[in-house]
Amino acid sequence: MREVSWVPLGRVRFGKALELQRRLHHLRRYGKVPDLVLSLEHDPVITLGRSADPRHILGDPTALVASGVEVVEVERGGDVSYHGPGQLVLYPILDLRGFARSIKWYIWALEEVMLRVVASYGIRAGRLPGRPGIWVGKRKLGAIGVYVRSWVTMHGLALNVSPQLEHFRWIVPCGIHGAEVTSIAALLGREVPLEEVDERARDAFAHVFGVRVAPTDVEVVTE
Amino acid sequence: MVIRKEVALADIVVPPLGEVEEVRVVRWLHEVGDEVQAGEAVAEVESQKATFVIEAPVAGKLFAILVPEGKAAAPGEVIGKILEREGER
Numbered sequence: 001m002r003e004v005s006w007v008p009l010g011r012v013r014f015g016k017a018l019e020l021q022r023r024l025h026h027l028r029r030y031g032k033v034p035d036l037v038l039s040l041e042h043d044p045v046i047t048l049g050r051s052a053d054p055r056h057i058l059g060d061p062t063a064l065v066a067s068g069v070e071v072v073e074v075e076r077g078g079d080v081s082y083h084g085p086g087q088l089v090l091y092p093i094l095d096l097r098g099f100a101r102s103i104k105w106y107i108w109a110l111e112e113v114m115l116r117v118v119a120s121y122g123i124r125a126g127r128l129p130g131r132p133g134i135w136v137g138k139r140k141l142g143a144i145g146v147y148v149r150s151w152v153t154m155h156g157l158a159l160n161v162s163p164q165l166e167h168f169r170w171i172v173p174c175g176i177h178g179a180e181v182t183s184i185a186a187l188l189g190r191e192v193p194l195e196e197v198d199e200r201a202r203d204a205f206a207h208v209f210g211v212r213v214a215p216t217d218v219e220v221v222t223e
Numbered sequence: 224m225v226i227r228k229e230v231a232l233a234d235i236v237v238p239p240l241g242e243v244e245e246v247r248v249v250r251w252l253h254e255v256g257d258e259v260q261a262g263e264a265v266a267e268v269e270s271q272k273a274t275f276v277i278e279a280p281v282a283g284k285l286f287a288i289l290v291p292e293g294k295a296a297a298p299g300e301v302i303g304k305i306l307e308r309e310g311e312r
Binding site for chain 1: 239240241242243247249250264267269270271272273274275276278
């Protein structure tokens with residue numbers, strides 16, 4: 001069975017994780033590292049995708065930066081996103097030629113991973129046509145934004161485990177006015193440890209992608 | 224005597240992306256006239272939450288941009304042309 005390295009990074013600043021992703025993406029394109037998934041959470045950050053409208057940042061950018069929130073432009077698809085502590089972020093760096101040469105399948109698979117994780121907590125989430133991510137009613141529970149070059153992926157998904165939901169008020173999520181977000185903790189009415197969700201995400205990823213997932217240190221991957 | 228030199232134009236095509244019917248060209252990474260290497264990223268297209276990089280099929284000069292930034296294209300569609308560098312085919 002194909003193996004995917006699962007690399008836990010803990011809490012990482014967005015810029016630092018982006019640098020690592022770009023390096024690993026490059027190495028993956030040249031077959032120098034195996035398929036892998038970076039699993040982490042970010043310090044508070046607002047990211048702008050390729051088709052982002054800067055007006056979708058609602059907070060005063062100067063005030064945001066002063067309070068330690070990073071604002072970063074990235075190469076993934078999509079509009080404006082917020083990431084922060086309490087969100088499980090997965091950045092799969094996969095050569096899709098080993099799975100399916102299909103962007104649609106890949107996005108479906110990432111959604112499926114999140115749907116399985118939340119279902120294990122008894123949460124019934126679903127997909128909305130034309131709006132990648134997972135949703136509970138009209139509230140977004142998990143987001144997706146990917147970048148593919150030579151069929152090698154980077155960026156990925158962000159699942160709201162127990163983030164501070166008020167931080168999302170700094171942006172217009174996905175450029176959709178009035179769109180609301182929710183989290184596993186908010187839906188269950190209790191705290192959920194990120195490590196536990198990471199473990200379940202590992203199992204769900206193995207199942208959906210049909211791989212064996214091997215926890216690996218980042219040093220081992222980049223050696 | 225007229226000496227006619229063969230010039231070859233290579234198509235920059237949106238590849239089949241798997242059940243994606245339409246993409247939007249979000250960014251051209253070069254201007255017409257720029258030299259590009261084979262395999263170099265020349266454009267980015269987007270379908271919903273996915274950005275896909277289009278690479279130059281051959282080395283040469285970016286000769287034409289047929290689908291500008293912000294416009295839609297379908298997989299299989301030619302979005303630009305590269306004037307091939309001689310002797311590189």
